[in-house]
Amino acid sequence: MKKFTSVLLAVAMVATMLVGCGAKETAETPATETTTETTTETADGSAFKIGGSGPLTGGAAIYGIAVQRGAQIAVDEINAAGGINGFQIDYNFADDEHDAEKAVNAYNTLKDWGMQLFMGTVTSGPCVAVIENTKEDNMFQITPSGTAVDCVKYPNAFRVCFSDPGQGGKSAQYIGENKIASKVAVIYDSSDVYSSGIYQTFAADAANYGVEIVAAEAFTADTKTDFTTQLTKAKDAGAELVFLPIYYSEAALILSQADSMGYDPMFFGCDGLDGILTMEAFDTALAEDLMLLTPFAADAEDEATQNFVAAYQEAYGETPIQFAANAYDAMYIIKAALEKAGATPEMSVSELGDAMIAAMSEITVDGVTGANMTWTEEGEVNKEPKAVKIVDGTYKAM
Amino acid sequence: MKNKMNLTKSTKSTLITIGMVVVAYIIMMILTKAGALSSLMKGLLVPLCIYAIIAVALNLTVGILGELSLGHAGFMCIGAFSSAFFSFCFKDTMAAGPRFLIAILIGAGIAALFGLLIGIPVLRLQGDYLAIVTLAFGEIIKNVINVLYIGRDVDGFHFSMKDAMALNLQDGGQVIVNGAQGITGTPKDSNFTIGAILLVITLLIVLNLVNSRPGRAIMAIRDNRIAAESVGINITKYKLLAFSISAGLAGVAGVLYAHNLSILQAQPKNFGYNMSIMILVYVVLGGIGNIRGSVISAIILVLLPELMRELQDYRMLIYSVVLIGIMLFNWAPKARVFREKYSLKRLLSKKTAKEEK
Known part of the structure; x- marks a missing residue:
């Protein structure tokens, strides 16, 4: 019995392989x-x-x-x-x-x-x-x-x-050169490539522009619902600005939790924050005064x-x-x-x-x-x- | 001639399994040389070997040892990262051949070591504790690697669990393991020939183990622990033996994986819980305890979603329906009766019986 099954499976395997091989000739028409x-x-x-x-x-x-x-x-x-x-x-x-x-x-x-x-x-x-x-x-x-x-x-x-260094570096440059803040806290997702990549270059460049990182708090994909610890640390460290190189869904939580804590620093983010205003069930008043570096804004007024x-x-x-x-x-x-x-x-x-x-x-x-x-x-x-x-x-x- | 006839049933079965892999390898090589193989198939050859190896490895734990492991992707992850780390360090100073050989040994060795460490406390217990512990282990490994930073400069290696800046590398230093960004730039040493050889070696190890004295002891433990204990079988020893071999072979699959892609990241997709379950699916659908079945089902189940790409968004839906279909065909009582009735073997033997009359 077992043998029959394995023979059948083997036939199926050969068949699938042949299909895979034959796909080259036939792929042109169906794919289009x-x-x-x-x-x-x-x-x-x-x-x-x-x-x-x-x-x-x-x-x-x-x-x-x-x-x-x-x-x-x-x-x-x-x-x-x-x-x-x-x-x-x-x-x-x-x-x-x-x-x-x-x-x-x-x-x-x-x-x-x-x-x-x-x-x-x-x-x-x-x-x-x-x-x-x-x-x-x-x-x-x-x-x-x-x-x-x-x-x-x-x-x-x-x-x-x-690139990640581009974004991190440009953010540090922007904050430093425009004298937006000198004491900065960063909250980033250490399990995310995008987020940790920006953070690393931001941290490497910050000192060159007179920006001091007073707190760098990480979270991971498994702990991205409660940010009160990170926000408390940022507050205790006296950060004037919180840098958020993360995506907007987490940023929305951070903004609302900071609001309920009564902590009101400046928030600054990268292109990942784009989309926060169109997010469902998000009070846009919380995002007031949020700054972000983004290449694209959907409500820009140019014709293109x-x-x-x-x-x-x-x-x-x-x-x-x-x-x-x-x-x-x-x-x-x-x-x-x-x-x-x-x-x-x-x-x-x-x-x-x-x-x-x-x-x-x-x-x-x-x-x-x-x-x-x-x-x-x-x-x-x-x-x-x-x-x-x-x-x-x-x-x-x- | 007489020698051939004297082959035991198990030796024959082993030869058929190995022969299948060899024949498949030769067909694929001929097709590649003739240029008749699509790019997709060419790219899939190494992954097919990887998943076949890990399915066989897990079948040793689940089918032969009779313990459930939900963390085989974790062992694969360990094998992948330890070997990629080694290969990266010696990228410029060693020839590809010996470097890859050592990488395979390192990956297998470290994964087996972790298997042993986990097994020592857990395999002494009765029940499903191994499943729980390996499940946790797989997740822990993935998360630890995601916060691990290792760099190298003239002073030697630097380690950190915080971030890449905390490594304090001197000028010219290099970050090797960069947290969630993983290891980038592992040399691409895997190829189909090595994959097929490793698959054959894996099959030889597992099938020989099964048919040996320790193998019989392991299966005795699976079938009746108390009876096995009463005849003096050292239960913990044999359980540890099977489990660490299984973990080591999973590490080998990881080595192949790491050296097939230029980037290695520990993500839920490739080394997470879902991957462990996926490997278990290969084993269950191929038949628990059936080593040859694991190879075949791993190959079919890896190929299937790729070949269904033309169905676009529906392919994952159809894939799951196919999974249910195979499951029913293999195990449902009605399907079993049906297969019994129309079994090729039976039809053939009927025919010969009639002819003899």
Whole structure:
């Protein structure tokens, strides 16, 4: 009996393997069908195949979905306006579950689909793993939101957002140079790569700008509901400003708990705090006077941002967060670089990679996350961080 | 010829299991050389070996020893981090081959040591204590690694549990283990050949253990502890033996994992409680105590969600339905009757019986 089961399972295994092997030949047609969201009237070879990956399921899904949607809007706009160099875009987005191993699988799936340019990954850890593969293939990679330093360590990789050191350093510089505060407490998530990355560079740079860190209090993903201990320590240490390099859901709790303690310092955060005003069941009065460094504010008044926000709201019924904005810009950056390079979809992945690397250092892009963005050869973006302050429930530029 | 016929049933079964892996390896190598393998499959070859190894390792604890371990991802984590730490330190000073060999030994050794340390107090007890303790152990390991900072400079190694600045590294110093950000830049030493060899070695170790004298003692303990004790079997010793071997093999899977990706982070996704349960699912669906079944079910269950990517958002939903389906097919009484009725073996023997008449 057992033998029969194992024979059956073995047959099933061989069958699945054959399916896996055969997928290469057949992948072209069904894969394009599954991405019918994009306009794919064009045949193979006459459209740029741009793939993206990020978490669509699991705890970090909110970021992956935002990136998928933001990029989708850009793709639709570009295709409607006649495409890039006269060629349409074929866009496919794969789920990486915010896991390094799954991200490599997602990347390989996209490669089998015929991807020529890679817009991903959304989160840092998977990005560091995937970059080894893109480097091997000399595939052009632009990450909308991978902030870790190593995300762009090879010449074929670029990013739209600031790096962790960029954010931490810029925050310290901003607080120090504008003399906002001299005694600072930091509350950060030590189990989170983004948060601990910013904290480390902030702490390393703080002294250079005359900022003294009087308390550095950590929490982890398992203890992110009660912050009274951390806030009490910050208060006892006499901090004038509390730096929050964390995401908005925890920051909202910190703000309300500080309020009920009667502790009212200045609060300062990074782009992770973006979205706090649109959070459900959050009293926006608590966020009054909160300062944050963010590349994107959904209620900015320039035309590009307003168009993007309107299109996003129409398509998905919600206000885009900065991840969506980064992805939206990433698509236009790809477009600008492809146009600069005069590339065509007939070029191989490696040829496109070389052409794009050369083009990236020459282009200047105005996007919703910053004006006059340029790139260094290391893949880092040059753009001004926007510091905004929440006044009367809306962002005000500082 | 006569020798071949004299093979015992267990030796035959072992050879079939090993043969299966070898045949699968040869087919995959031929396909790779012919360029007929998709990128996805190429990328999946090493993970398949990793999960097959850890499923076999856990089956030794669950199926042969009869104890429940809910922390095998924790042992994998230990193997991964200890070996990645070693490989990172000797990245520039040692050749890849011997370095990886030592890394495997370190990963296996340290994981087995932890298995032993946990086993000494817990395996003396009767009941489900091992499940509880290993569950806690897996979570503790993950959290400890997430606050651990290790750096290196001219003065030697620096340790901290606070943050990277507290390491006080001199200029030119390097942070190796960076808390939640883990170890970045481990050399990529894993490949399918090494993975397949390690899988075969794992199978040899486990199958030989099962068929040896200690193996029979271990199974006797599983089946009836009191009877085993009464015939003079040293219960704690054999339990410890099986459990630490199981932990060490889980460490080997971790070594392969760490050297397959350039970044190693201890996250709930890869080394957390859910991963431990996932490994247990491989074992249960493959058949508790059935080593060959573990390999097959690990391979199918790792492949399945990847091959269903075209279904997009529905793939996880369908994956769980498939899990329930396999479970029912394997264990439901009705399904068993059905399989008995239409068993290939029975149909064949019927045929031959008729022909003989």
